[in-house]
Amino acid sequence: xxxxxxxxxxxxxxxxxxxxxxxxxxxxxxxxxxxxxxxxxxxxxxxxxxxxxxxxxxxxxxxxxxxxxxxxxxxxxxxxxxxxxxxxxxxxxxxxxxxxxxxxxxxxxxxxxxxxxxxxxxxxxxxxxxxxxxxxxxxxxxxxxxxxxxxxxxxxxxxxxxxxxxxxxxxxxxxxxxxxxxxxxxxxxxxxxxxxxxxxxxxxxxxxxxxxxxxxxxxxxxxxxxxxxxxxxxxxxxxxxxxxxxxxxx
Ligand SMILES: [Zn+2]
Numbered sequence: 001x002x003x004x005x006x007x008x009x010x011x012x013x014x015x016x017x018x019x020x021x022x023x024x025x026x027x028x029x030x031x032x033x034x035x036x037x038x039x040x041x042x043x044x045x046x047x048x049x050x051x052x053x054x055x056x057x058x059x060x061x062x063x064x065x066x067x068x069x070x071x072x073x074x075x076x077x078x079x080x081x082x083x084x085x086x087x088x089x090x091x092x093x094x095x096x097x098x099x100x101x102x103x104x105x106x107x108x109x110x111x112x113x114x115x116x117x118x119x120x121x122x123x124x125x126x127x128x129x130x131x132x133x134x135x136x137x138x139x140x141x142x143x144x145x146x147x148x149x150x151x152x153x154x155x156x157x158x159x160x161x162x163x164x165x166x167x168x169x170x171x172x173x174x175x176x177x178x179x180x181x182x183x184x185x186x187x188x189x190x191x192x193x194x195x196x197x198x199x200x201x202x203x204x205x206x207x208x209x210x211x212x213x214x215x216x217x218x219x220x221x222x223x224x225x226x227x228x229x230x231x232x233x234x235x236x237x238x239x240x241x242x243x244x245x246x247x248x249x250x
Pocket of ligand 1: 027028031136139
């Protein structure tokens with residue numbers, strides 16, 4: 001690391017060309033939409049094949065302690081499928097781990113490596129596992145599992161029983177990074193798609209979206225918050241709006 005690293009302009013890379021294939025791996029339904037929904041939309045709109053992977057079952061995503069566990073899991077699956085359709089994703093894959101209890105396990109690393117080898121994404125997007133003060137254990141753990149799975153997927157001596165060729169993505173983009181060094185611009189169409197995909201997750205209206213489903217005013221406030229957040233991310237990179245990432249080249 002050069003001593004002057006933090007004095008440099010943050011954009012170390014131009015926006016990436018539309019990849020043929022992309023995979024997001026998030027802890028919960030809605031994480032990929034918050035972190036990279038606009039980018040995912042723009043790339044699928046440009047012809048990319050996209051897979052959305054969710055590591056947990058989303059069963060803790062409610063402030064109602066009486067809600068039926070299986071009903072909530074089923075609802076979150078339906079919401080994720082709707083959001084994936086808005087973003088143009090071709091498939092959704094579930095690892096189904098208990099929400100809030102995700103542990104780093106060799107079996108999960110292997111499962112994610114298998115998905116990477118099967119779908120062969122040029123770009124993998126996930127949580128930044130090194131984000132300081134990230135409280136949610138599933139976000140930290142998912143990010144680290146994905147990093148470890150990317151390393152395994154590219155090395156042919158890992159998991160020869162999987163029946164897939166090794167695969168090395170050209171880039172890993174980490175959302176919610178403390179020190180983003182890469183940004184993808186968000187135009188109006190991609191902004192609208194990101195908002196629409198987020199609003200598919202109606203079960204999360206109360207917990208993460210300021211009750212956006214409850215009234216027009218609340219929905220407007222939520223859309224304004226997303227807008228402001230994307231403008232903040234874009235500013236250091238010279239974009240009106242952007243989704244910013246830490247970019248790793250595996
Ligand atoms: Zn989450």
